[in-house]
Amino acid sequence: MPFETKATIATFGGKLLKLTHESTSTNTPMSVYVYLPAKAAHGSPADKSKVPVLIFLSGLTCTPDNCAEKGYFTAAASRAGLAVVYPDTSPRGANIEGEDAGWDFGTGAGFYVDAAREPWSRNYRMETYVTQELPKALAESEFGGALDFDRVGITGHSMGGHGALTLFMRHPGLYRSVSALSPICNPCNCPWGEKAFSGYLGDDREEWKKHDATELIKGWKGDFHTLIDVGTGDNFYKQGQLLPENLEKAAKEAGIKGLEIRYQPDYDHSYFFISTFAEDHVKHAAKYLLS
Amino acid sequence: MPFETKATIATFGGKLLKLTHESTSTNTPMSVYVYLPAKAAHGSPADKSKVPVLIFLSGLTCTPDNCAEKGYFTAAASRAGLAVVYPDTSPRGANIEGEDAGWDFGTGAGFYVDAAREPWSRNYRMETYVTQELPKALAESEFGGALDFDRVGITGHSMGGHGALTLFMRHPGLYRSVSALSPICNPCNCPWGEKAFSGYLGDDREEWKKHDATELIKGWKGDFHTLIDVGTGDNFYKQGQLLPENLEKAAKEAGIKGLEIRYQPDYDHSYFFISTFAEDHVKHAAKYLLS
DSSP states (O other): OOOOEEEEEEETTTTEEEEEEEOOSSSSSSEEEEEEOOHSSOTTTTTTTOOEEEEEOOTTTOOOHHHHHHHHHHHHHHHHHHHHEEEESOOOOOOOOOTTSSSBTTTOOOTSOOOOTTTTTTBBBBBHHIIIHHHHHHHHHHTTTGEEEEEEEEOOOOOOOOHHHHHHHOOOOOOOOEEEEEEEEEOGGGGHHHHHHHHHOOOOOOHTTTTTTHHGGGGGGGGEEEEEETTOOOOHHHTTSOHHHHHHHHHHTTOOOEEEEETTTOOOOOOHHHHHHHHHHHHHHHHOOOO | OOOEEEEEEETTEEEEEEEEEEOOOSSEEEEEEEEOHHHSSSSSSOOOOEEEEEEEEETTTTOHHHHOOOHHHHHHHHHOOEEEEOOOSSSSOOOOTTTTTTSSSSSTBOOOOOOTTTTTTTOBHEEEEEEIEEEEEEEESSTTTEEEEEEEEEBBBTTHHHHHHHHHSSSTOOOOOOEEEEEOOGGGGGGGHHHHHHHOSSHHHHHHTTTTTHHGGGGGGGGOOOEEEEETTOOHHTTTSSOOHHHHHHHHHHTTOEEEEEEEEOOOOHHHHHHHHHHHHHHHHHHOOOO
């Protein structure tokens, strides 16, 4: 469906577009922001060359506003010549009972899976939305000519880091790069993941494993060139919600190379942490998207 | 009075301190944030050298949160080795009738003047607070050893840009650098300034002129090396609240050199604009603070 442009904002030499559209995946309106770097935002059509796309998946409770305002990906993306796409974290206003009962399930907490259980399965289909509908809709939009959907990378924070890692592995070839900031690495074994997966996917834990980075990497073939940053002052890390050690161990046991996990001293879970390392994640993506 | 540390947050290699203290200028608690770059935040006392200080004065309605979260002065300040101090924009909780009646007067709108009129004059003394009490209190604090208050620059946005320009000219020698983003340049002749100055200073327009950058520059001696950025898509600029042309004209007529006003195409009044040019303003300050 066509996009409605709610705002066009000049920033870091490019333009941030605040968009909404009616999603056929979630059967709700969806909000999405797109940052076009200078070379995609300005100049005559003849001057324009398509830019690669970095998708940033946000964490629990976030909207596209959080990372667009506080993530600082735009500064580095502008320099590198990448577009950044900020999808929302769930459908909103699906009018499902209990949707707004907690901050870690339902609204703002779609976990980037397609729900298999009623009443969530009609709307909570974020995997299909992010991997299929949204890129297709953007490519066909009026500014789609600026975006090269043959060169797409994915990254994200917390729940969005889980989304980036799992969507990369569940859709081989769809993304050329992957990285994550304080990702939920083993949702089958942490309270956030257990609540979300039982709610969206049901009781069969074998189904859960298909959406768990630590489980998925056991079956991964080849290298897994991924940059992951985790703050050692992150309370969710300390509480065992993120479990990057489990991912690291599983990769090691499977003999998979390329996984780089950096433990950043004192950093917390906030956008003060994300913004600090945003440039590194843009550079990581650029290495694969611009080569 | 001593500071209470509400939070210490790792960001861009340094630390953001969220502080409060009891102000003897405003007779209220005041919130202030201090960013210490790596060389001031870490290392043994023997390794530490004092870093210069850049004061960022925020605009109408803002708290220290806005610029600390969305301004990205920290990224460039960390690289340059400057501390950043973010004072609040007014006293809060002074319990004056009408204090919260509008967003452009009273709470969040102190205009960096010492109010001369009752009931404001007991608390709304932001000029004394910013120029005298706050630097003295910080210098005497437990982290004051890291801050060099002999090398201080000042900058700000909108009402805070007005503050930066006027405090620099009203206190010759106190600051080594000055710059501003979308500043209110001629408050005597714009609705925001007329409301604030009549409320805080009274009806005598000669008193107002002492706090108006366009008036002050007429009496300035020597060069005025100032970087000013204004977005051409800024609605407040279009509405005549900022009036940078008046400042430019006054400087020109007075034969004052060094004023650089850049009109940035399409940029608005928001932190998407501020963050884009934050690095330029840090570099401008560093030129004077680190030489």
